Amino acid sequence: MEKHVTIKDIAKELNTSVSTVSKALNEKYFDINPETRQRVLKAAREMGYRPNPIARKLQQGRSYNIGVIVPEFLDTFFPEVIFNIQKRLIKEGYQVVVMSSDESFETELENLKTLEDNMVDGLIISLTRETKNIDYINKIIDRGMPVVLFNRVNPSIRSPKVIFDDFKWSHFATEHLILQGYRNIYHFSLPYHLAMSQKRIQGFKSALKKYRIPFTEEHIIETGISIEEGQEAMKRLLDRDIVPGAVFAAGDKVAIGAIKELKRRGYKIPDQIGVMGFTESALAEIIEPNLTSVNQPTDKIADKIVELLLDSINDNGKAKIGEFLIGGTLNVRESSRVMASDPKRT
Amino acid sequence: MEKHVTIKDIAKELNTSVSTVSKALNEKYFDINPETRQRVLKAAREMGYRPNPIARKLQQGRSYNIGVIVPEFLDTFFPEVIFNIQKRLIKEGYQVVVMSSDESFETELENLKTLEDNMVDGLIISLTRETKNIDYINKIIDRGMPVVLFNRVNPSIRSPKVIFDDFKWSHFATEHLILQGYRNIYHFSLPYHLAMSQKRIQGFKSALKKYRIPFTEEHIIETGISIEEGQEAMKRLLDRDIVPGAVFAAGDKVAIGAIKELKRRGYKIPDQIGVMGFTESALAEIIEPNLTSVNQPTDKIADKIVELLLDSINDNGKAKIGEFLIGGTLNVRESSRVMASDPKRT
DNA sequence: TGATTTTCCGAAAACGTTTTCGGTTAAACA
């Protein structure tokens, strides 16, 4: 069990002091003879010295760690974003600590506290479905912790927020269906209390309005996020003898549920009914017909998050509060293709 | 910027010493008056004291952190396993630090070192596709670090390894196809150099042998892990005018690629050709026809990993070297259902 | 040559804990 070699060992070896060694190792000190520095560096290399980050953390009160809290791990969206965040932050010398709150507000709070105790230098958070109380997060921010929110945000939190431009792309998505000639379009929304649901609903309405298409509140239906919930919603609609001209679902899984039910009853997609998803997933190219969907670029989202966080860390806490919108891509596939096509939108 | 309250603050407040406070806070000390302990506990509560884990780590030389290194993040398998590992370890008072090696041996090594420097109490690793040099891992183990490998393992590493029973379930999968009446079965393998590929090939052969079905090496085809690679393989086969009776793909994505190509050419599944996947994924129930596949229970895998790791930590390093096999489930769906069915196997 | 500045080094404090060990006081014993 060979011990880890420390700065002390080097000092002893070289008959010098720990402070000299430390300064030689840290480039920012200039009151050190270049020769001594070289001697230290050489010894460190030969002895296989690796600094103990824990001691450094304790001393500096910072950890070179960034905490990431997301509500779930099981869909592909969050893993992809996290992966991209990690890729970028590692280049800057940071380490990423990922925690899942499992859609529970209590564990979210717990995670928040553990990460804070661990002296992370910054926090990247996507809120739980049930997070209403944001006092603690705001308290952390006021204490000077750099925080960036993304995806699932709360407008009252005093931090920069990176979100997809739900309004705009929901508008585009709806517009696409309209341009393909579909009318009597139904919107399957995600749970209403999520901020993004409201944005997508507004985008939906806005497109209808632009083309002066009659609309009633009946055309908006609250569903969940799973395939089953999408299928259920479609079923309830058809059972009431309502046959939509098209369905714009606020999530790919919900859209797939709808497709399943439509196919089960023998409706032809896209000829009789058009279907459109949101948040491009791997499933879109598996289901038949392939699902038209809006892609959210996880790399751009990660880029913006990291940029804002580093800004906030360097300006120590003077973060740009506000929303930063990321745009996407409309991937037109079979489920909505009636005419030749309208151009791919980016 | 209110400072974090420390043990010193409590001591000052109570006109006592830091050692007394520390001992009062840590239940394992008995040379402390119950009354004093209560006073300390009360003060700690009122002042909002939260121990600084970094200081504790430095002092104790352990971190209550467990490092997890996986090769990728983008499929659902690893996130699910990690999620389950985290769930269990948190209950034991540990925190999980996840890092992705992104299928690169160098970053794997880097991660290994960072986690070691951070004094993790244990390591859970799934190897990179290209990891051939295992000296460093073995060195870490010899230094006394508890390590558990899973999924992508290397037999020469001196640690417990949790792996799915690929041989057995590959055998069952093949047997299922045989019992459904399929003959002339082709096996689409994952990259040969992965240990699990070989196991699955052996299982495939073993089932054929059991039913005395003629077999040539031609029936085993090396593919990759993506949909495209599966489709490519199928294409090449059909282009050579070879029409399999059934395809047993060692991965769901590969199977889906095969299905796509078969459908494109008008073959009927499962009537003309049967298809079988491996490593149940969300895609299995989306593709049409629904894909028969072998499910790997991520919860049981996580259970075993955690159990072995905690054992190893407590017996400090006296780990049970060897392979621990986890069984799965055969989910029979449309892509292989010809006859009524044979019973679901568990 | 003497005074001043520059260069370089090292002692020591600090970060927030845990843990050892000696010491004081009170309780138990004879």
Added chain:
DNA sequence: TGTTTAACCGAAAACGTTTTCGGAAAATCA
């Protein structure tokens, strides 16, 4: 009553760094 034992407390060292600051020696200046 004197002695031994038990109960409790606190000083201090340790974990491995960084950083401040005083001071010695060398270099520069007049």
